[in-house]
Amino acid sequence: MSENGPTGVETLPPGVIDMPAALAGCRGRLVERARLEWRPADRGDPAALAEEFLTAHGLSVADLTRPAAHRSDGVCGAALYVSAAAGALMTAAPPGAPTPAPALPELVAVVYGHADETIPARRPALAGADGWWLGDWQESWTPRQHAEAVEAVRAAIGRGDVYQVNLVGHAAARYAGDPLPALARLGALPGARYGGTLTGADWAIGCASPETLIEVDAGRLITRPIKGTRPATAAGRRDLLASTKERAEHVMIVDLERNDLARIARTGSVRVDELFAVRRWCDLWQAESTVSAAAGDGLGLADLLRAVCPGGSVTGAPKLAALHEIAALEPVGRGAGMGALGWVGPGRVDLGLTIRTAAADAGRLHVWAGGGITWGSDPAAEVAEAAAKSGPLRAVLAAG
Incomplete structure (x- = not known):
């Protein structure tokens, strides 16, 4: 586990912070003050470590229901990333296959303060070569293997083991040049509510997610599950x-999300504010609902993460049983995909689900995409849906 204070991070090249859900008025003045990067080999509970680290660096996240105000002369907030594997560990589920991008930590928390003046927009580079080249994508499974996994889920549903499982595939491509500009452009895709980037010494994540995993504002919990896709x-x-x-x-996933929120909400406060609203992301229609609740007294960040990670729309129902199926069927880990990425500030948490997300390590770009499998799923259609979801990402990353 690495934890850096101001001395360790102020030597990095400065640049405008492009974190999803960060305060727009502060992005040009944010300076990294401290960083936590965690991997399973470090041991410990990632949810508790995140809460302890942020509290120690000036963010009161032990009680998210307590009023707090943003101050321009203090800590602004923190970027928070939780991988799907870390979320599985929080629920005592198997973490799944090994990640294809081991340079990426499974948990990252980065605390930011305010600079005295606006910082020029500059980005550190992961690679020094001029120009941009992206090689061919290599899939983690063939269309036939993907279809066979769909059939395996349908068999598990037929046995009564699960009701729904979200299956995710992965692809990687070698690159030359600096991948950060390409990753940053993902945030400009239409419907990217959580568009932005997070970077480390030898890794970077670019997000174009439209989906809210969890939002906490003034003691109100909100999640916006997306499930259901068609061409736009x-x-x-x-x-x-x-x-x-x-x-x-x-509706299965909405019910699952209602149950997740009920674990940390005031009794009787969970409600569905909007059901099956159709919204657009790039060239796809997607169905989205809004579920909200009043946070239970004394709710802290660790308990919040344990309740909602990994997200129900990218696991299945029942969640724990679905995670066991995922661990058995997916050939590689989910890496940066299907986790959480967003902002934690005074009195506010806003984390997007890392669907429509790519990552870079020192040698390859990685993308993940998938879909929910039910008894009525058609294997060929599920393979095509996953390709449709990753297509806009691949096109932007290849554009250079």
Whole structure:
């Protein structure tokens, strides 16, 4: 586990912070003050470590219901990243196959303060070569293997082991040049509510996620699960709204999210504010709901993370049983995909689910995509849906 204070990080090249959900008015003045990077070999509980680290560096996250105000002369907030594997460990589930990008930590917390003046926009580079080149994508499984995994989930549903499982595939491509500009451009994709980047010494994450994993504001908990996808055409929208299979799949996840929030909410406060609203991300229609609740007294960040990680829309129902199926079927780990990335500030938490997310290590770019599998799933259609979700990311990353 690495933990750096101001002396260790102030030697990094400065630049405008591009973190998802960071305060827009502060992004040009943010300076890194402290950083925690955790991997399973470090041992310990990642949820507790995140809470302890942020509290020690001036963010009151032990009680998220307590009013707190943003101060321009103090700590602004912190970037927080929790991988799907770290989330699985928080629920005592198997972490799954080894990550294809071991340079990436499984938990990152970066505390930021304010500089006295605006910092020029500059980015540290992961590679020194001029120009940009991206090689061919190498898939972690073939379309046939993906389809066979879909059938394995359908068999598990038939046995009564699970109701739904989200299956995720991975692809990697070698690159030359600096990947950070390409990763940063992901945030400009239409519908990228959590568009932005997070970087380390030899890794970077770029996010274009439209999905809210958890938001806490003034003691109110909000999650916005997305489940159900069609091409962004008039016919695709009609088909999504009329699909009994997609609606049933969606309602299962909404119920799961209601149960997750109920574990940390004031009794009787959980409600569905919006159900099956159709919204657009790039060239896809997606169905989204909004579930909210009043936070339980004394709710801290560690208990919040344990309740919502990993996200229900990228695991399945029941969540623990789905995680066991995922660990058995997916050939490589989820790395930066299907985790949480966002901002923790005074009195506020806003974490996006890292769908539509890419990562870079010293030699390769990585992308992840998948979908929810139910008894009514068609294997060929599921393979095509995963390709449709990763397509816009691959196009932006290849553009250079």
